[in-house]
């Protein structure tokens with residue numbers, strides 16, 4: 009290397025001699041001459057952002073994030089903090105995985121394609137549906153994509169998308185945006201003691217809601233477990249009501265729940281959506297991995313990327329992105345979705361995590377999600393001033409507890425003592441056991457006793 | 462291709478490069494699937510919490526009617542799993558493997574220290590935590606909003622969109638909400654023919670009719686065609702600048718004027734911002750709304766397809782429509798409740814991490830006329846942490862230099878290759894034409910020279926397009942090697958190209974067969 013390194017980006021390797029040689033080859037005097045920018049729009053100010061060494065930058069970020077309180081989180085409602093094995097970090101952080109992009113050149117990307125093919129296969133096993141894509145952004149956008157799928161395949165008349173009256177607001181509000189460009193409208197159906205109110209549901213599907221005669225329902229959405237942690241008991245009935253009405257049955261779940269609870273294919277689900285990063289990512293402020301699986305019937309209407317098997321010139325089995333004519337880069341405004349960059353690396357992490365657990369480990373993790381949640385409910389129910397669970401149902405991972413005192417005050421007292429819980433109503437808190445070690449749960453119960461006592 | 466010497470490039474630098482990617486072949490087949498290494502079925506035995514568990518069953522606390530019957534997955538030991546994924550990683554080419562000049566994707570080096578800060582335990586917080594208990598997370602988001610506002614010349618920023626296309630969707634939904642608010646019914650979005658597929662798809666997702674805008678002979682927006690396309694039906698024009706040919710839209714001020722004259726909004730697709738850092742700000746060009754593509758411009762890893770992040774900046778009049786929630790600063794120093802740019806410089810003086818004075822506090826708020834949400838929570842948080850770290854590391858000086866070197870590298874590389882580059886003057890990327898050769902075949906052959914090929918066959922305005930973006934991170938020597946690969950392939954005949962690649966893990970893959978008989982899971986393979 010000749011000359012001295014140019015000041016500026018620490019990741020641009022040029023020396024001044026090289027820069028000069030390159031300019032000479034181009035036939036330009038200065039780098040500025042290469043910019044064809046009219047004077048009127050040139051920016052001659054400064055952003056006012058300091059440059060820092062790597063060490064200073066790390067200190068800066070550490071110092072900012074250091075303002076977060078270190079709390080034990082009993083939080084869930086769609087985002088969970090299960091322990092992620094170290095193996096997942098180390099393998100996924102291999103730079104070939106991290107620094108590659110979409111596999112437009114499959115011959116040089118077989119490793120990632122195979123990992124994504126395996127991820128799709130894991131979801132096929134978990135859902136019982138034949139087709140899983142290799143990712144949407146998160147559970148909420150996957151739900152939105154399911155609605156646009158329903159829009160594309162529906163029989164002409166219907167416009168209603170039915171969701172439970174209790175649905176995480178992030179999902180509901182995202183769904184509203186995804187259907188805004190269609191004539192679909194999002195409406196609710198009632199729940200009863202934490203699960204679907206079958207009679208009310210049927211009435212809404214048939215169009216006999218408060219508004220009188222309405223158009224057909226084109227899609228119904230139910231969750232298992234629900235946002236309040238209850239396990240849905242009537243999935244098959246929901247599925248057949250949806251089927252009778254020719255509505256697309258979309259079921260929300262996640263890979264841990266799917267390992268134990270009823271298999272979506274067995275209850276008539278047409279599409280499964282949810283957050284697959286429940287495995288693979290630690291608590292990440294809501295960052296997720298949109299799970300999207302559906303039946304073969306809708307193969308040509310699936311949004312997002314699909315990896316398929318093929319053969320190479322030596323006739324050996326290989327993998328490649330396939331059915332790309334559904335996608336935006338080919339089909340443009342007639343694509344099945346606008347998604348391009350997705351969550352592939354998170355899907356890789358999820359697949360490694362599932363692999364690390366194996367079938368037994370995964371089912372046991374799911375079983376513990378039931379027993380630990382229900383045991384915690386019993387223990388807090390023993391405290392004066394707390395009734396749990398609020399719903400007389402089986403629970404997965406989390407449950408709602410009634411507190412005699414204002415829930416907000418209790419949560420705030422708990423926070424001062426190192427615990428974070430959900431406030432879901434004036435006198436309701438929600439508690440989740442995922443990722444919380446047993447000894448922390450013990451000390452939580454003791455702390456809650458102090459707080460409500 | 463069995464000849465060991467084919468694929469050795471003799472570039473202008475006179476370097477001999479030969480590449481062989483890892484390839485495991487066992488009994489005539491490549492690395493087995495996890496499912497071919499093991500599949501174990503466990504039965505789920507309902508309604509028992511304890512009692513005997515056999516090798517094949519797991520006891521479940523739930524009654525059978527609430528559970529599935531069984532689950533069949535690979536059961537591998539940890540060392541076996543480590544080898545499986547390590548082998549797979551060896552069959553992937555990333556930026557750390559060599560040059561990756563994939564046009565429009567800005568495949569720049571991803572500094573690993575950003576992984577370290579994203580992995581900090583203090584970053585691992587739940588989105589439903591009280592605002593008071595996550596001041597660090599909110600401060601980082603606020604500061605990143607502020608950085609991006611300054612860089613884009615925008616007044617307000619949301620970090621919620623999880624990718625560029627999601628940012629576009631926010632833009633389109635904001636345009637809809639804005640016109641709606643003014644009782645102005647508009648149903649068209651104009652997109653240049655050379656635009657990225659997501660622009661068309663996003664406009665359609667938002668319910669708009671897409672009006673395609675032809676380019677002029679120079680490869681830029683045709684002002685006459687624009688005039689014809691614009692009307693009181695125009696909700697927005699989506700543009701990237703430099704455009705996908707790398708050309709700066711010189712008439713941008715005029716374009717903005719005309720769009721605004723008919724009451725439309727001007728949207729900036731931030732995919733090409735890496736050309737403009739420190740030199741031009743979309744806000745100054747007259748754009749009302751833009752997305753930033755942080756996995757491109759701000760060096761967060763592409764992760765084999767994602768995750769990315771696509772924050773959106775808007776001018777003041779559109780700020781009330783931004784997605785919910787946003788972060789604002791309350792109390793503390795200068796600018797209360799506003800995150801507009803220029804709020805007293807970068808407070809980079811707090812890196813000591815020790816005693817901090819009167820600290821401002823940060824809170825979430827719902828913009829007055831918000832479009833709602835495009836993600837269940839706050840978007841791709843871990844990506845945002847990395848983007849913040851990258852911008853804080855480079856600062857003004859590093860960012861401006863990144864663009865300078867990106868443009869220098871593209872121009873130098875183009876000057877060294879034999880393929881024709883029909884449109885000039887380009888900036889951070891150029892589109893060469895493979896001429897009589899098939900661009901897709903050229904790409905396959907380039908793989909044998911140990912480089913990643915350019916984006917092919919797009920934009921279609923250049924026949925057999927080779928859209929090339931080397932980014933600022935390549936040295937002259939690497940660019941010479943890259944040019945050597947282009948030139949070696951340019952001189953080869955069609956038969957050689959069609960037989961390529963020969964040195965990658967897999968040989969040429971049959972796309973038609975994959976699509977004709979979709980096999981999308983190991984279960985589907987077993988059924989064959």
Ligand SMILES: Cc1ncc(COP(=O)(O)O)c(C=O)c1O
Pocket residue numbers: 347348349565566624625626627656657659660701705730732733754769771
């Ligand atoms: C010009 C252009 N616009 C938009 C996008 C979409 O961005 P993303 O893939 O982050 O959704 C891309 C990139 O892939 C692009 O190159």
